[in-house]
Amino acid sequence: MRITAPEGYDQYRENIARGNVEMVEYISRAVGNPRKTRIYTPPGYSQDQTYNVLYLLHGIGGDENEWFNHGQPHIILDNLYADGMLEPMIVVFPNGRAMPDDRPVGDIFDPEKIQAFERFELDLLQDLIPFIETNYKVSTDREGRAIAGLSMGGGQSLNIGLNHLDRFAWIGAFSPAPNTKAPEQLIPNPQEAAALLRLLWLSCGDEDNLKHISERTHAYLAEHGVPHIWAEESGGHDWPVWKNDLYHFSQRLFKGTK
Template sequence: MKRLLLTLLGSCLAAGVVAQGASAPAGPMSWAITLNADDKPAFASPPEGWDRRRAGVAQGRLEMVGYDSKTVGTRRRMQVYTPQGYDAQRAYPVLYLLHGIGGDETEWQRFAAPEVLLDNLIADGRAEPMIVVMPNGRAQPNDRPEGNVFAAAPAFARFERDLLDDVIPAIESRYRTRTDRDGRALAGLSMGGGQALNFGLAHIDRFAWVGGFSAAPNTRAPAELLPVPAAARELKLLWLSCGSQDGLLRVSQGVHAYLKAEGLPHVWHVPAHGHDAAQWKQDLYWFSQRLFR
């Protein structure tokens, strides 16, 4: 059934906006929305100017980096943000940030400008200086989001090995990073949100901070995500968020209900958004402020 859900994900919401700021259309894999009493925002809307470049704020660097993937057997690309004043003598924590099924390594930069958000937050002392890695979560030789992007759903599951065996070693060899679990975070939107929950919770020894933004149906069933629920207590942060107008809300609600029943601490954030860029951009804004502290 999980394989079928992955294959049919094309019928759901196009997770990875095509037009900047646009909502993806709902399809047969979106469900009627039923809100529960605790399906509420955990945070207010960001303050005025939160997503605009400000004069006088030093800028970090955004660069495209190539790496050799043993998993895929090709040379692949990822975008990497390094904070203002990056010092090769200092070990930085790293956020691995994953895109949706219709996106690629440039998606976050195109609709959210994470370099601007992080520059402002770091300058204000509201976020720790960190490296942000935006890889391509489609682990196959042709990793471009073209044609029927939903046919590549199995490649998103295969990315687990590419992330662990190729991406992380490439980053840790090129940049001065922390290599402990407390220095690694994993998050993503929609299909990437499912990846972040699937991979992060399966490898709590590698990641101490995990975030699923509007997680898609590729997300494993809650009992499969955490067969030993108490293991989640080792996390520094487990973040779940989804818009109250999102037809995929049921996926995140199921994970939240499981965590709540098990008494496991986590953030549950349900603002008035759909399956859209506005939701994910604000997720990054709030999530990044809680990392590595």
């Protein structure tokens, strides 16, 4: 499948309702200190309503600010809400490098930092999700919880989401990186995964040097009859592709769950 967002999808519009973006801290037992995450609440957010949650992850060189610095997610989402194309959701932008000094500085490929991306699974499940569910009016059911990310975060989303289908029904990987586990490890039981998944999204640019990771996963899913969306886009390992992914992926989330 080829997908292209319409012109102006990521451009600021006047005179529409806007969501809110805030930076918050939560206590991470997995890391041993407070950590920061950005959170987008949609236009008209109210404690009188229960919201779905998308955990949206960054790449190896990013942090909780990367999506906002480069991807304009709040503008994309605000525009989609204005057009009536999204189900109500909170979007959480964590720092996927779960270590005491989690800044993207120095050698970002240092083994300790790579290990910190693996440790994030514990931080997310044990610390961040409970924090969100305690402080925001959100669904605590798997049907109301999604995880997605770009590059390193795409690999994390597949590794974490498919290993915890009791926690996530909606999973997206945008240009997943080599941290992505082999398909046989990701989905050892294809029939069970097919029954539990509401959406499995896999996408990559046609000029991306890491495209073989996505193609390997797509081939396994197709061979074993696991329903999924495979989107091949024009572009490389870069933001035009990932913004386009967010535009299309977000519209498919949480449909038919009420």
